Amino acid sequence: MPELPEVETVRRGLTPAMEGAVITHAAVNRPDLRWPFPERMAERLTGAQVTQLRRRSKYILADLDTEETLLIHLGMSGRMTVSGDPLGQFAHDHPAHQKHDHVVFDMDNGARVTFNDPRRFGAMDLLPIATADTHPLLAKLGPEPLGNDFNESYLAARLSGRNTPIKSALLDQRIVAGLGNIYVCEALFRAGITPRRKAGAISEKRVHTLVPIVRHVLTEAIEAGGSSLKDFRQADGELGYFQHSFDVYGREDQPCKTPDCGGTISRITQSGRSSFFCPQCQR
């Protein structure tokens, strides 16, 4: 589910409920997600004030006044939602506990933040604050696609000589961090590049066009509140709506949206993931 735009949407939705608020109670309802939770996680979180909510790639980072940072990843099916009234008048007005509500934070402003993840590919960890760059899960991540370090010369250098399909290269979080299956498909469509093309065999000119295209796709998706496939929700429970803007993702056998193209969207499997593209206008 959650690629960079969805994670950023969640981060923004959680901010009013969490930033500056104190975790008064942390319910940790199972010992692990993808990996075991850190030792004594509930105790280490209880009483901590969230000083800042940040995002790195698809990770949410909650800096705490205890000199620790809570790292959160949503995996494929993770959601974080807010219930209750941040002003506190209805502090006890929370929906019933749902299946797969693995971690629940009650905040001192009356908000309740619930982490729900049926498939449990998500993760949480606690690390010393300001060591995010060296955490094993973050250390090898490439630049943020919306940051200055992701630029034309950087991307050209990283793709040159690589024999892997461009689809796989853009999914490689070490090259650029935050893209997933949906937004890679969409970006390659807009760039007119077939997902099969070897990364090292794309002209420098076309590589250069990819940079602003990736930025635009992600920016538009964030503005739309992300994409809601199946069950993605923003933190307030609302659906994102970028899925209505998909040109290719999930559109197998449907007509290409390029005017006068006349092509039909194809689906192929690359390294175990579906790639959607128009064979007519992506070369």
Add this chain to the structure above:
DNA sequence: ATAGGCACCTGGTGGC
């Protein structure tokens, strides 16, 4: 170093 495949886990969908 690089590339490809598998594993982790649950749930939804569609065919028979």
Add this chain to the structure above:
DNA sequence: TGCCACCAGGTGCCTA
């Protein structure tokens, strides 16, 4: 209604 195969937004780890 049941069973089964297949699919899903991610990514660490193992193998050549």
